[in-house]
Amino acid sequence: MLVKPSPEDTRDYKFKAKTTYSNLPTSVDLTLLLPPALDQGALGSCAANAGSVALRFLYKKQIAQDWLPSRLALYYVTRVYMTGDAPDEDTGCYLRDLCKAMSRYQLPPEIYWRYDISKFALPPPFLQADELAPAPLVEYRAVNRDEFSLKSALAERNVVIVGIAVYESFMTPLVASTGVVPMPKPGEQCLGGHGCLLIGFTVSTWVLRNSWGMWGKKGNFTLPVAYLTNPNLCFDAWVINKAIES
Secondary structure (H helix, E strand, C coil): CCEECCCCCCCCCECCCCCCHHHCCCCEECHHHCCCCCECCCCCCHHHHHHHHHHHHHHHHHCCCCCCECHHHHHHHHHHHHHCCCCCCCCCEEHHHHHHHHHHCCCCECCCCCCCHHHCCCCCCHHHHCCCCCCCCEEEEECCCCHHHHHHHHHCCCCEEEEEEEEHHHHCHHHHHHCECCCCCCCCCEEEEEEEEEEEECCCEEEEECCECCHHHHCEEEEEHHHHCCCCCEEEEEEEEECCCC
16 A cells, blocks of 8 residues: 555646536446456555556557556556656555556556566566557546546546545455445544555445455455545546547
8 A cells, every 4th residue: 555645736637527417327337347356466556556457448448459558567667767766665656657657658568577576676678568569658637536527437438546545444354355445433543545446336335446356345345435535535536548649
């Protein structure tokens, strides 16, 4: 859990919903369009795991290709090239920096730079994979963290990369088996920031994809609607899309 709240930046482009209140569905579930949940292991790469799955989802939706960009490569370029951290520092990242990395760098497929966390400090072999990877550059948009904006993004078949604050109640055996995360209670300790993927909603809950293997409900978990609309509990939300050529 090493995601840090992105500093405010007035230059951010905002997601603009095409959906209206009147035609917003009561539920969305993008689970069946996603591969099985990934496992980040003992590395603070939750954001890169979420970003790689979001890119895979985008490639499949817009260019009909289904391949996973290297999570280690994305984690490396975000930390080292975007944030300026040392290669051997498992520092996590800002989600805005993650999105910038996805927009600027062509990432090799994971089959060419596999997720071996002992190699997280090594520069990824971009040149070996560039000719093999379509890797279109992407544009990114900040999503307002209100119920309508988040639900509209999902209704328009976007997954949303979110940063959330994780409290002690998130880490219980019950949540690990059911995936049902409650609102934190007064006095609970915040354990840190976590990056994950928002993939659906119902009337009362959000559905999210984690990167802890089969933790929760086959890798997914739910949050009360009020969790993501609380700025103290959700500090970032981003969608990516294929860049429009000028």
